[in-house]
Amino acid sequence: MTLPPLLSRAPHGGPSSAPFSGLDFSVNTNPYGPNPVLLAAIREADHAHYPDPTYLVVRERLAAWHGVAPQNVALSTGASDLLHRLARAFLPAGGGLLSLHAPFGELARAAALQRAQVQVVAQLPAQLPGQVQLVYVGHPHNPTGRRLSPNALQAAARACEAAGALLILDEAYAPFVPSEPLPDSEAVVRLLSPGKAHGLVGARPAYALAAASVTERLENLAPAWHLPAGTAAVLSALPQAQAFLATTLPQVQAQAAALAGALSRLGPVEHHGTPYLTLEVADAAPVTAALLSQGLRVRDCASYGLPQRIRVSSRTPRDNQALLGALTSLLNAPPRGKQED
Known part of the structure; x- marks a missing residue:
């Protein structure tokens, strides 16, 4: 019997089999949950x-x-x-x-x-x-x-x-x-x-x-x-169970808008009111890997046909500030092998 080849699983954000205990910005979910x-x-x-x-x-x-x-x-x-x-x-x-x-x-x-x-x-x-x-x-x-x-x-x-x-x-x-x-x-x-x-x-x-x-x-x-x-x-x-949404979703929307505004200083941002946004970083793969090494997980958008963008889902203001700081340091760093004057 000849069977068709197996198809690879679709990539997703969120956890994998590798241990992770940092801040996960790769999953689009309400950070104030569960309801x-x-x-x-x-x-x-x-x-x-x-x-x-x-x-x-x-x-x-x-x-x-x-x-x-x-x-x-x-x-x-x-x-x-x-x-x-x-x-x-x-x-x-x-x-x-x-x-x-x-x-x-x-x-x-x-x-x-x-x-x-x-x-x-x-x-x-x-x-x-x-x-x-x-x-x-x-x-x-x-x-x-x-x-x-x-x-x-x-x-x-x-x-x-x-x-x-x-x-x-x-x-x-x-x-x-x-x-x-x-x-x-x-x-x-x-x-x-x-x-x-x-x-x-x-x-x-x-x-x-x-x-x-x-x-x-x-x-x-x-x-x-x-x-x-x-x-x-x-x-x-x-x-x-809808009262929870009335209380928390306005906070999520406000914090996502604030994060989008702050990240726009680092590169082009696309955000339309959802808890997630995308940021252009030239090449998402090394940026994603560098953030992961610092305990911050974001979504590489290559599987969506956007290899130059990362997707970030807003968390609490304190968590968002940690991501903003890491991205600011990473994206504003001089190229490897070149030192600032």
């Missing part, structure tokens, strides 16, 4: 018994919160799993994925596993190219923080409807920026991974809102009991 309401939900969950395999109560609570029917909700442990299921369900071999800017690495890998084609564009066309089944938009995009206007999103939804394609809106970081109207379309699949905003990424809560014809295929590809009891409890408690 105590959701943490309590995990502790109180029934971990001794199998959950309802349909997770009906969880889906009903999320559906009521969003104003949809329970059959419009698909649950997941992490948005990555939903992306892989979307690719398996709707992206045949030889099919096409169109991504506005660089796609999330897991989606690109999911497409590659399906032997599908990925096309990255700077602007979505009014008419989709042939063979495109999925269109991906980070809303806002990671790592740039850009997002489409409501009119542009509506136009993208219409283009997908006309082509029989699905428009995936990845809203992982939407809670960090002001909300705007979204298209009301059967072609839209909303992906929500609230662990980022609630500072609870380890629980991996995620869900999709979509037409029932889409969610039933996503559910069909999930194994039995695919959601641990604690993750299900987090999703069920989300509607009652």
Whole structure:
């Protein structure tokens, strides 16, 4: 039997197998988490018994919160799993994925596993190219923080409807920026991974809102009991856990803006209100390595097609000051082998 070659894992920020005890600016999460309401939900969950395999109560609570029917909700442990299921369900071999800017690495890998084609564009066309089944938009995009206007999103939804394609809106970081109207379309699949905003990424809560014809295929590809009891409890408690966001997210936004302003003195910064920003440093790899040697982890953006930029996610003011000091020393240092006059 001849099997296809194995595909490398998509690079991500955050921890690796190597020990690390410094300050991690590579993960886009709320530094004031975890949300105590959701943490309590995990502790109180029934971990001794199998959950309802349909997770009906969880889906009903999320559906009521969003104003949809329970059959419009698909649950997941992490948005990555939903992306892989979307690719398996709707992206045949030889099919096409169109991504506005660089796609999330897991989606690109999911497409590659399906032997599908990925096309990255700077602007979505009014008419989709042939063979495109999925269109991906980070809303806002990671790592740039850009997002489409409501009119542009509506136009993208219409283009997908006309082509029989699905428009995936990845809203992982939407809670960090002001909300705007979204298209009301059967072609839209909303992906929500609230662990980022609630500072609870380890629980991996995620869900999709979509037409029932889409969610039933996503559910069909999930194994039995695919959601641990604690993750299900987090999703069920989300509607009652929003006060934490109202208190902490304005602080995160203000501190990210302050960090972006300070870093702009060192090089071009792109920041659009998200907790993360990118800084141009000429060559991200050595800068990332130098910071890591000082106990500061940032994200090298080479995998996004931006090898000259690092992505930084804001932490507390004290932590941000430590990063600013290290970057100031590093980027203002004279080239190796050359001394200042």
